[in-house]
Amino acid sequence: MMTSGKTKLPSSVDIVVIGGGIIGLSFAYEAAAAGRSVLVVERRRCGSGATPVAAGMLAPVSEAEATLPGMVEFGLESSRLYPDFIAHTEADSGMKCGYRTEGTLSVAADRDQMEQLEHRAATHEELGLKAQRLSAREVQQLEPGLSARIVGGLRTEIDCQVDPRALSAALVVAGSARGVVFANATEVTSVELDPNGAVCGVSLRSNKESKGADSPHNRINVRNLVLCAGAWTPELIPELSDLPLYPVKGQVIRLRGDVAISHVVTSPDAYLVPRAGGELVVGASMEEQGFDDRPTAGVTMDLLGHAWRVLPSVYELEIAEINVGFRPTFPDHMPAIGPIDLPGAFVATGHYRNGILLAPATAKYLLAIMDTGEIPEVIAKFTPHRFAAARPAVVTTTMEIEP
Structure with missing residues (x-):
């Protein structure tokens, strides 16, 4: 065992996850539950970044951009996964995640806004989902504290919510129970490639140590690398520097x-x-x-x-x-999920406003890609290769990463 700060690090793992936000934590937990050894590397603290700021609304239709190909379907798939995802996380962690199922009440203050709600109701119904149209009086009966200027509303039962802070904390505990190792305040300084150009190791450095030439580095043997550092993901390795994130x-x-x-x-x-x-x-x-x-x-x-x-x-x-x-x-407001032009490396980022909602499905299908090498149809449109500017792999012995 090596150390990063006070954390004992393994010398070898199946998967290194760079990024300890909701996407990285969810994938690490899913992978560990499937029997993989996982190390999560986070330059600050797991559960930081965008995750603790998020409101945690799980609204696969109301919050989705309906014109984006595949996004509503993927959101609905992740919404269906959420009850079991929460149940397993709470069971393994002994913690509550703030999962609530009262639904969403969307309100309107004028006729134009009511027309928008009618369009949303029609979209739900086309998908076979319940959407309850409410008069001003019915809105007041449901939520008496709301303003009297509200002229109507729409209640969508499929929508839920979760507390992202509670969920991320529970995922750390649940992941630890499944054997995930978490290295907070730690950065990846280089990615090592084997003679065939595939990922085979990473070097880590604790942020708590001096960043001078004599700073200690820990080398970890690894089979797969998952890059999910949110808006900072393109900074992680050269192969991602052209992603338009x-x-x-x-x-x-x-x-x-x-x-x-x-x-x-x-x-x-x-x-x-x-x-x-x-x-x-x-x-x-x-x-x-x-x-x-x-x-x-x-x-x-x-x-x-x-x-x-x-x-x-x-x-x-x-x-x-x-x-x-x-x-x-990303410019198209869709995530990038899947392998990149570096064998053994995968990316999961660009979830825009839907990171909390899409976390369970992202974890499930990214692990499926890693296991089978095949891209499930439900996420085929989210390939990182859809960006023409993606750079080819550079085969070297070691890639140094700027601190």
């Missing part, structure tokens, strides 16, 4: 107090997600501003104003947190 900044507010709703409530301008313990998550902005992690007064005012127009009692709630996260996004 970019961050979309999201600002989210967490309020605390007597929360007057039980459903997730959405309007065209904001969403409100109630949590156990008197928390209300309000979001979210969509900003293409690079990695600018500063929360801003303007967005905070806008989000609170939108929330107040739906739920007037937010005026009395305490502001507990204002968070910023970066959604990993």
Whole structure:
């Protein structure tokens, strides 16, 4: 055994996962449950990055862009996997994940917004899903705390929610119970290739150590490498540097107090997600501003104003947190899941607004690709090779990665 900080590292594993967000943690747990030895490497702390900022809405139709090929189907598939995914995670961890099934209540303040809800209802019904149209009076009966200016709504029963912070913490404990090793505050400094150009090892360095020439490195033998570091994924190895992935900044507010709703409530301008313990998550902005992690007064005012127009009692709630996260996004708003032009290496990133929703399906099908070498039809459209600028593999003995 070697060490990274206080973590004892194995000398050899089946899979190294780079990135300890919801995608990496879900895949590591799935792979370990299937009998693989797994090491998760996270440069900060597992469960950090975009994951703890996310609201955790599981809305495969309401939140999906219906024009994107395969996204609704993939979201529905992942939604179907969620009950067992949560049950297994909670059983292995002994922790609750904040999984709730009350559904989503989408509300409208005028005729145009009602027409949008009617279109959404029709989409659900075309897919064989229940969508309950509600009058203004029925909305008030369901959620009496909502504003009297609401003229109608739509309740979608398939939608659920999970607490991403609780889920990621539970996945670490559940993964550990299955034998996953987690190396926090650790970076991959190089990827070693065998004579055939396939991944065979990685070198790691603890961020807690000096980054000088004498810093200790741990070498790990590995069969497969999974790259899922969110918006930072293209920085991991040269083969990914041409992926057109970019961050979309999201600002989210967490309020605390007597929360007057039980459903997730959405309007065209904001969403409100109630949590156990008197928390209300309000979001979210969509900003293409690079990695600018500063929360801003303007967005905070806008989000609170939108929330107040739906739920007037937010005026009395305490502001507990204002968070910023970066959604990993491709120009086509679809993820990249599958092998890259480096034998033994795989990528799973670009989930945009749906990382929490798509985590179970991403884990399941990425592991299936790794096992069989075949691309399941449900994720065929998400191949990383759809980007023409992808670079071919460079066969060398060792690839050094800039610190």
